Amino acid sequence: MKNTSYIGVALLLTVIAGCTNQNPATHAALGLNEDAAIHELADLPENPLLLHSLTSRIQPQDGTLSTLYGNAIAYNHARTKGAGNYPAGAILYYVTWQAAADREWFGANVPERIKTVEQVRFTDEHNALYTQFTGNKRESEKSTSQSRIDLIKNMKIADFAE
């Protein structure tokens, strides 16, 4: 008799368990990624995150992710001509974040916090001014400016299917 009762209770428990939600929502509200955003302009002339995005890159050796942003002049140039010598008034920003493992998906990295913002301002097709910001603070002029200008201005806009 004891055995029968045990089986009955075990069956009941199993059926109840089988009927319970098998897809528990394990994540609470995620909120915004505040750490990776810009909260104060400080030395920055504008918030580059609100400009057009042209493309993104990953630097696995540094554990960083970047996005190339541009103002309307830069964006229109990139969409029609690709990259290279941007016209006067074009401004590019290359924003680089330290990457971190995505908490919602094992197998992905997402922006964690901004390391640098590099601004390339074109005075004409062949001349550009380079400014680097660490976070939102302006850095002093570096000797590598020209190589960074060349790298950034030659990044091609992402290839969209259209």
Place this chain on the structure above:
Amino acid sequence: MKKIRLVVLSIAVIIALMQLIRPEQPSNIPISDLPGIPQEVNAILRSSCFDCHSSQTNLRWYDQLTPVNYLVNDHIIKGRKALDFSNWSQLTPAVQNTKLYYSLNKILWGQMPLPSYLLAHPQAALSEKDIHTLKDFVRSRKAPIGIDTIKTDKIKQQFTDFVRGKMGQSKQTVQPTPNGISYISDYRNWNIISITDRFDNGTLRMIYGNDIAVRAIQEGRTNPWPDGAVLAKAAWKQVANADGSLSTGDFVQVEFMIKDAKQYAATAGWGWARWRGKDLKPYGGTALFTAECIACHQPVKANDFVFTRPLDLKKLTAKNH
């Protein structure tokens, strides 16, 4: 006391009679260790996954009692359909990787092994050490990306074609998805709300938000997102540059989530859509494909089904410029 005995006896008789009705037993064909997978990982798969995800199903006596056996059978049929390790060597490495990462994420979300299965089979529970072992193994299977000049040349050509096509304003006709959603072509003019390096499958993703979505971020109203908010996630294959950095290569797909709590009430308040490849082929055979989208996004139900944590896109004013 007599009454209790009578009730217990009646239950026992009913259960005994129920045993006359039984579903067909699932097959039990032993399988050897999976090739190319370390011994310790094989051991974990065998103890925690194989019962429902392979042809080797070790049924305990209590799994075989009616009505439990119907529930168990249903789990096994669905489990084998989703992932059957008996066919492992027939899958391409890319498909194997997709299955491994997805399965590990299901484990990390607490969805697998099924909680009801664990209740009756506690030995199948994964320890912290097991999860660590699986993470190390799965991470070692990330999509390999080398410097490939042929691939790079192909991308350069595609890019030239793209620019030429754009200059001539040529646009292909894109078909709507089976659930009736029309292609939204101007998403690339929207702000991006985040980016993702998906090293599991070697893609780079940029996630865009329309004006309503960006305003919702700025006002902190993203759970739930307001009606009219649209999120677009575009993906490209990663391609290696000479300096070791990775750029956007071939366009892979774009996926949309369109918020309208009333219009899309039957699909968790969102219109789901995906177009794949350079020819923007709509994804899904029938409108029921959205069930797949919702099932995948279920772990973030408490976040209005959105995986992305958007960058805070503050409007800031310069003081000294």
